[in-house]
Amino acid sequence: MAAIDSFGIDRLRTRLSKSAVILTPDTEGYQESLVRWSDTGRKEAGIVVQPVGYEDVSTVVRWATEHSIDIAVKGGGHSTAGTSSSEGGLVIDLSRMKHVSVDAAEKTIRVQGGATWKEVDEAGAAHGLATVGGTVNHTGVGGLTLGGGYGWLSGQYGLTIDNLLSAKVVLADGSQVSASPTQSQDLFWGLRGAGYNFGVVVEFKFQAYDQSPLVYSGVLAFPPEQLEKVVEVLNSGLANPDARSGAMCIITQAPDGSGPMIVVICFYNGTHEEGEARFADLLALTPILNTLGMIPYSELNTLQNPQATYGDRKSFKGVFYEPPLDTNFIRGVFDDFVAKVNSDKDLIPSAIILEFIDMRKICEVPLSQTAFASRNMTQNGILVMRWSDASKDLDHRNWAREAQKKWKTELDARKRNSLHKNDVPQYINYAEPGDSLVDNIYGANLARLQEIKAYYDPRNIFHKMHPIPLPATGTLEK
Ligand SMILES: Cc1cc2nc3c(=O)[nH]c(=O)nc-3n(C[C@H](O)[C@H](O)[C@H](O)COP(=O)(O)OP(=O)(O)OC[C@H]3O[C@@H](n4cnc5c(N)ncnc54)[C@H](O)[C@@H]3O)c2cc1C
Known part of the structure; x- marks a missing residue:
């Protein structure tokens, strides 16, 4: 260089x-x-x-x-x-490029490439609108969108990319293009799931939806011995899905330092009564903490902010499971995790986050319609390691890699008879590049992506995040 x-x-x-x-x-x-x-x-x-x-x-x-x-x-x-x-x-x-503008009549939101979901959530809410954004509002619109994007509204409206109407992109030669279903269609296809590979996206335009100002959400906490029961209830929620509903189960430490606990973030896009009915079985497990209630939509994606703070060293290891999540397996995961955290108190802010999202809407879109390769019923999670001592980087990452492998082994055993054996199970945005659990994170979409990469970025200028390998020969001249 x-x-x-x-x-x-x-x-x-x-x-x-x-x-x-x-x-x-x-x-x-x-x-x-x-x-x-x-x-x-x-x-x-x-x-x-x-x-x-x-x-x-x-x-x-x-x-x-x-x-x-x-x-x-x-x-x-x-x-x-x-x-x-x-x-x-x-x-x-x-x-410095965070501007967001809402077209209330058209129900669309234009977002500059450096914005975070906070700007989008707040601008949309001011007009009674929302789109599918990330569940932690200081996350960037850029990276989250270009890798797919799951959010609380995914049950109703699919992935963030399923609501992307167009994008403005600065390509490797400095030229500016618009990508949409009618302009640079191949680029538009590639942006939706492999989008960090082609240029700088300076503007996104999203479909927005009418959103009532209040939603039913909040946090429940349970003692560790309730883990199996909590997971059983969440499993049955996935077996009887409701597009307006979602949950996250988090294995973490009690803020008072008294030991591990199970936190569930619940979401229902409806009234208090509807939400309470949806989560009645969880409430019946008599949580030790219950903050559920009606909150402004623009606060929904702040619920995790007190834990998801800046600072410290962190590693994301994406995990995944085929529902129902096996309760024996998750007990083993819990025991391993608690033993690791107890072996080094520097790891106390670490957590395992497991999503319970209604995937039906996401799976309505054919796998070949966008570059996003993990469009299936597999649920996602993240093993978030957080520590401060840089000398422990290798140790903690190695441990996390081994812990992550157990999820793959479990999934492989479960999927032996599945029709979807060749699907990519791992969500690209939860996979650190070079550290993915699958050999080909782009799955069946790789060959087309290679052609598009060769056309738009033949010198591989944009290569930091899950770089698409250029084809050995036959690159097209732009
Ligand atoms: C606390 C936290 C919460 C999360 N919650 C969710 C969630 O709810 N749903 C979900 O799907 N994912 C979630 N993620 C994962 C998230 O989608 C990825 O970490 C994503 O890459 C973050 O994007 P960023 O712009 O903040 O990051 P950055 O580090 O800025 O970017 C990540 C990658 O995207 C590229 N990139 C970013 N913006 C652009 C752009 N405008 N043009 C071209 N390339 C760009 C960067 O070059 C980089 O390679 C979460 C992550 C964290 C840390």
Whole structure:
């Protein structure tokens, strides 16, 4: 990779908007710009550029490719694997491009590439509208959308990408294109599930839906001995799905340090009575904490924020299961996890998060309609490891990898007789690149993705997050 000399930076400065910001190791604000949600995602960039408009993004991409400088794109900065950071290279930091505009008549929401879901949730709610966004509102719209996107509204409306109407993209040669069902259709197909591979998405346009201002949601907590009963109730919820409903089961530590507990976040997009009826069996297990009630829609995706804070070292290991989740298996998972946390108290903020989402709407879309390869009834979860001592990185990651493998073994045993043996079980956004449990995260969509990659990014400029391997021969000229 070429060195970033000051002559090159001076030339770049003259080509950018006046309000665009350039940060280098000796300028104020540089250290702050390197901060990511996880300290494991931080890298010492040679230069950070914060564009303010689409033309700036084109300019900086052209400049970097002219000088053969490594490029990373930062949306919300939540990658735990550092895929939005560059060691010595350029970060295109989209944090000054967060504008959101709502067309209430058309029921659409336009979002700039650096926005977080907070901006989208709040702008939509002001017009009584919502779209399918992430369940932690400081997560970036960029990374979450480009890998698929599950949210509380997925039962009703599918994945985030199923509600993407169009996108504006700056390609590797600096040109700007629109991708939609009628423009650059192949790019639009690839963006929806493998989207970090083709360029910088500077704008997304989403379908929005009427959303009542209040929803039924909150947190229940149970002692560890209730784990099997809680999982049985959640399993039966999946067996009798309701598109307006969802839940997350979290194995974590009690805030008072008294030991592990089981937390369930419940969601029902309806009235108090409907929500209470939907979660009656869980409520009957007499939780030790119950905050369920009607809350503003714009607060729904803040419920996990007190735990999902910035700071510390973190690792995401995506797990998955074919419902019903086996109660013996989950007890084993629980015991292993608690033993690991007890062996090193630095791990106390770690957690296992298991989703219980109605997948029917998501599975209505054929697998070949978008690049997203894990469109099936398999449920997702995350083993979130969190610690502070950097010398333990390898140890904790290795342990987590072994723990993760047990989920794959369990799934393989369960799927032996399944019709969907060849589906990709792992959700791409919960898989750290190079550390996926499956060999081919793009599954049956890989060959088409390779063609699209060869056309739009033949030099593999955008290669940080699950890079699509370029085909050996036959790359098309753009
Ligand atoms: C606390 C937390 C909660 C989460 N909750 C959910 C959830 O509810 N549902 C879900 O589906 N996933 C969830 N995820 C996973 C999440 O989708 C991924 O971590 C996602 O990559 C985060 O995107 P980001 O923009 O914040 O991250 P970044 O680190 O900025 O980006 C991740 C990758 O996307 C690329 N990228 C980002 N923006 C753009 C852009 N505009 N153009 C081109 N490339 C871009 C980056 O280059 C990088 O490779 C969660 C993650 C965390 C940490």
